[in-house]
Amino acid sequence: MEDYIPRNETEAALHEYKHGLGTFTQKMPEIARHFNEFTEACFKEGVLSQKEKQLIALGISVYSQDEYCIIYHTKGCLDQGASEEEILEALGVTAAVGGGAAMSQAVTLVQDCISDLNQMTQ
Numbered sequence: 001m002e003d004y005i006p007r008n009e010t011e012a013a014l015h016e017y018k019h020g021l022g023t024f025t026q027k028m029p030e031i032a033r034h035f036n037e038f039t040e041a042c043f044k045e046g047v048l049s050q051k052e053k054q055l056i057a058l059g060i061s062v063y064s065q066d067e068y069c070i071i072y073h074t075k076g077c078l079d080q081g082a083s084e085e086e087i088l089e090a091l092g093v094t095a096a097v098g099g100g101a102a103m104s105q106a107v108t109l110v111q112d113c114i115s116d117l118n119q120m121t122q
Contacts, residue, residue: 008120009112013071017072043057059090062102063097063098070109071113075113087110094106
């Protein structure tokens with residue numbers, strides 16, 4: 001993995017997050033296992049679709065200004081078939097609640113992630 005060269009900043013951040021998560025999992029396996037089980041249960045298909053859950057998670061991530069979660073859940077939205085329009089509409093709601101800080105993430109980081117992640121799938 002030392003020779004890994006990311007194609008863009010979004011891919012680099014995803015790689016950095018996964019590497020850190022792996023290190024944490026090695027050091028704290030029980031906590032990581034319980035966290036992963038809880039998270040997987042929360043994101044399973046239910047009354048809300050996985051796409052809807054990813055859109056909610058992205059909105060919360062933008063509101064809380066968590067860049068790694070913004071990137072991770074932007075990818076989750078795209079992986080679950082959310083269109084750019086659906087993502088931006090959900091972020092409009094986030095901005096209505098979260099104000100300027102949420103809007104700044106929506107118009108910068110999220111749009112950059114969508115572009116980078118779409119390039120990665122081509």
